[in-house]
Amino acid sequence: MVRPNEEVEALLREYADLVLITGGDAFKARAYEKAARAIGGHHADISKLDAEGLREIPNVGRSIADKVIQYLQTGRMPAVEEVRSKVPAGVRQLMAIPTLGPRKAMALYEDLHISSVPELLDALHEERLRDLKGFGPKTEENILHGIGLMQAAGDRVPINAAMDVAEEIVAELSVLSGCESCTYAGSLRRMRETIGDVDVLVAAGRSAPFMDAFTRLPGTAEVMAHGMKKTSIRTTKGLQIDLRVVPPDSWGAGLQYFTGSKAHNIRIREMAVHRKLKLSEYGLFHAESGKKIVSQSEEEIYARLGLPWIPPTLREDRGEIAAGLRGALPALVTEADIRGDLHTHTDLTDGLAPLDEMVEAAARRGLRYYAITDHAPNLSMQRMTDEKVLAQRERVRELDGRHRNMRLLHGTELNIDPDGHVDWPQEFLRDFDLCVASVHSHFNQGRDALTRRLVTACENPEVNIIGHPTTRLLGKRPGLDMDLDVVFAACARTGTALEINAHPDRLDLSDEHILRAKRYGVKFAVNTDAHAPLHLTYLRYGVGTAQRGWLTADDVINTWPLPRLRRFLAKRGSAGTPSSP
Ligand code: DGT
Ligand code: CA
Ligand code: CA
Numbered sequence: 001m002v003r004p005n006e007e008v009e010a011l012l013r014e015y016a017d018l019v020l021i022t023g024g025d026a027f028k029a030r031a032y033e034k035a036a037r038a039i040g041g042h043h044a045d046i047s048k049l050d051a052e053g054l055r056e057i058p059n060v061g062r063s064i065a066d067k068v069i070q071y072l073q074t075g076r077m078p079a080v081e082e083v084r085s086k087v088p089a090g091v092r093q094l095m096a097i098p099t100l101g102p103r104k105a106m107a108l109y110e111d112l113h114i115s116s117v118p119e120l121l122d123a124l125h126e127e128r129l130r131d132l133k134g135f136g137p138k139t140e141e142n143i144l145h146g147i148g149l150m151q152a153a154g155d156r157v158p159i160n161a162a163m164d165v166a167e168e169i170v171a172e173l174s175v176l177s178g179c180e181s182c183t184y185a186g187s188l189r190r191m192r193e194t195i196g197d198v199d200v201l202v203a204a205g206r207s208a209p210f211m212d213a214f215t216r217l218p219g220t221a222e223v224m225a226h227g228m229k230k231t232s233i234r235t236t237k238g239l240q241i242d243l244r245v246v247p248p249d250s251w252g253a254g255l256q257y258f259t260g261s262k263a264h265n266i267r268i269r270e271m272a273v274h275r276k277l278k279l280s281e282y283g284l285f286h287a288e289s290g291k292k293i294v295s296q297s298e299e300e301i302y303a304r305l306g307l308p309w310i311p312p313t314l315r316e317d318r319g320e321i322a323a324g325l326r327g328a329l330p331a332l333v334t335e336a337d338i339r340g341d342l343h344t345h346t347d348l349t350d351g352l353a354p355l356d357e358m359v360e361a362a363a364r365r366g367l368r369y370y371a372i373t374d375h376a377p378n379l380s381m382q383r384m385t386d387e388k389v390l391a392q393r394e395r396v397r398e399l400d401g402r403h404r405n406m407r408l409l410h411g412t413e414l415n416i417d418p419d420g421h422v423d424w425p426q427e428f429l430r431d432f433d434l435c436v437a438s439v440h441s442h443f444n445q446g447r448d449a450l451t452r453r454l455v456t457a458c459e460n461p462e463v464n465i466i467g468h469p470t471t472r473l474l475g476k477r478p479g480l481d482m483d484l485d486v487v488f489a490a491c492a493r494t495g496t497a498l499e500i501n502a503h504p505d506r507l508d509l510s511d512e513h514i515l516r517a518k519r520y521g522v523k524f525a526v527n528t529d530a531h532a533p534l535h536l537t538y539l540r541y542g543v544g545t546a547q548r549g550w551l552t553a554d555d556v557i558n559t560w561p562l563p564r565l566r567r568f569l570a571k572r573g574s575a576g577t578p579s580s581p
């Protein structure tokens with residue numbers, strides 16, 4: 001169920017971690033880490049490649065290619081198994097804590113014999129860690145925080161992991177005979193940022209063939225419940241999937257019910273009761289006679305309650321029902337509305353693919369414009385220089401001529417320093433088509449300083465977009481502690497767009513922040529921040545998040561035709577009037 005690329009990526013990453021904690025060569029660990037990233041982001045299925053093909057992937061040398069081949073042929077990677085056997089399972093559990101590196105995990109095990117999260121919590125509360133070399137009160141605080149993040153994430157998975165599995169299952173079940181309709185529902189259809197379990201719905205006269213096929217899918221690790229109405233499995237990766245089969249006539253009612261959210265459904269059911277009707281997953285009925293009124297489509301059910309069809313991304317009981325009754329639902333931005341991507345990388349910095357490959361991939365996706373925004377020099381490990389970025393600009397201008405339907409923009413991703421200043425002097429910045437500016441360091445400055453820092457960045461006339469504005473990493477790092485209302489007001493006032501970073505580990509801004517920002521009149525940019533061609537497909541998660549924030553195409557600058565976008569990027573009228581259509 002998982003792409004071989006991702007399986008191998010996970011194995012190589014594990015190997016890198018294991019090398020580190022067993023005191024192995026840090027250089028070797030880094031080489032494996034880099035290869036893992038390259039393979040995970042590689043566009044083609046690696047199981048179709050030979051050793052030579054593998055070595056063409058950046059950062060994959062002979063020894064790694066051989067290990068991968070061995071894994072693809074035998075399903076095993078003995079090198080990993082060997083180091084694995086040297087590391088106790090408890091240490092690996094500790095390493096899963098986001099703020100605890102492999103070395104600290106190993107130190108805890110060797111010096112304090114801690115090999116589980118509960119033992120670690122005990123030791124923290126008894127203040128046993130602070131005497132350890134390399135640990136102190138601040139480390140303790142970080143570790144506690146990391147455990148909190150891990151527990152808050154619970155067993156929820158990133159949306160892309162759930163989507164990949166769901167689409168595969170829907171494809172498998174759709175081809176079975178007797179299948180009239182099949183789709184995923186639940187939080188996945190609503191495009192929530194993380195998914196608890198996947199809900200799949202089938203419309204068919206007979207349920208047994210679907211339930212049986214479902215339990216026999218290749219990625220199934222455990223059948224948790226096997227019934228005629230509902231069957232639940234757990235995949236080898238630990239994700240729960242619920243399958244429900246409803247009679248074809250109940251498709252609309254079933255889809256409406258199992259899409260949720262629960263809060264939205266409760267409201268809808270109240271409306272039905274008010275009209276002396278009863279709503280269930282089988283249809284809308286007269287309460288008294290039990291006679292069925294409608295059940296085949298969601299549209300019919302909403303219509304009978306006096307509502308237009310409500311898009312799933314709005315079904316959170318956040319005012320969508322009142323808006324529907326007033327005929328005031330927003331015309332949500334769609335993936336087809338997006339004309340361009342305004343934040344992407346190449347292998348000139350930390351991207352995995354060269355410029356021309358990224359551009360080709362963007363053109364194949366039908367984009368009308370595409371901005372290359374590699375990292376600026378202050379992120380020193382990326383080793384950007386004036387010469388490199390200017391040479392890249394020339395290459396971009398050349399390539400631009402070769403694509404008839406897609407314009408290329410040359411930009412950069414600046415680093416917002418602790419004072420709110422960015423890389424390069426203003427006159428150098430002026431020659432970029434656009435500048436994204438992001439926070440990449442000093443995350444814990446304190447609320448006032450962080451707020452000022454972001455406002456200063458917005459006030460820079462060369463800064464067009466604030467990249468991943470809160471810098472959160474889902475389940476790993478909380479968002480910056482700043483006064484968002486002040487930042488949102490500054491964006492609106494200065495004509496600076498806020499990014500909706502579509503990477504499934506970020507989805508930053510989040511839906512709720514978007515709702516808040518929109519009230520200030522802020523404009524948004526839904527960007528992939530792609531570091532490989534494959535990442536361009538993450539756009540859908542950014543658009544889903546934008547929809548959950550009630551955005552229309554007009555709110556999103558990268559749906560605009562290029563001339564209008566260019567006027568916005570000129571940041572003229574930044575004394576108050578955001579550029580008009
Ligand atoms: P998740 O799985 O935590 O990401 O979130 P959902 O929304 O997918 O929740 P889930 O899987 O428990 O249930 C799927 C849908 O089924 C839910 O969105 C609405 C519907 N549903 C489940 N339980 C109830 C309930 O007790 N009342 C109502 N009205 N609907 C329910
Ligand atoms: Ca669910
Ligand atoms: Ca469920």
Ligand code: ZN
Nearest residue numbers: 343345413529
């Ligand atoms: Zn970036």
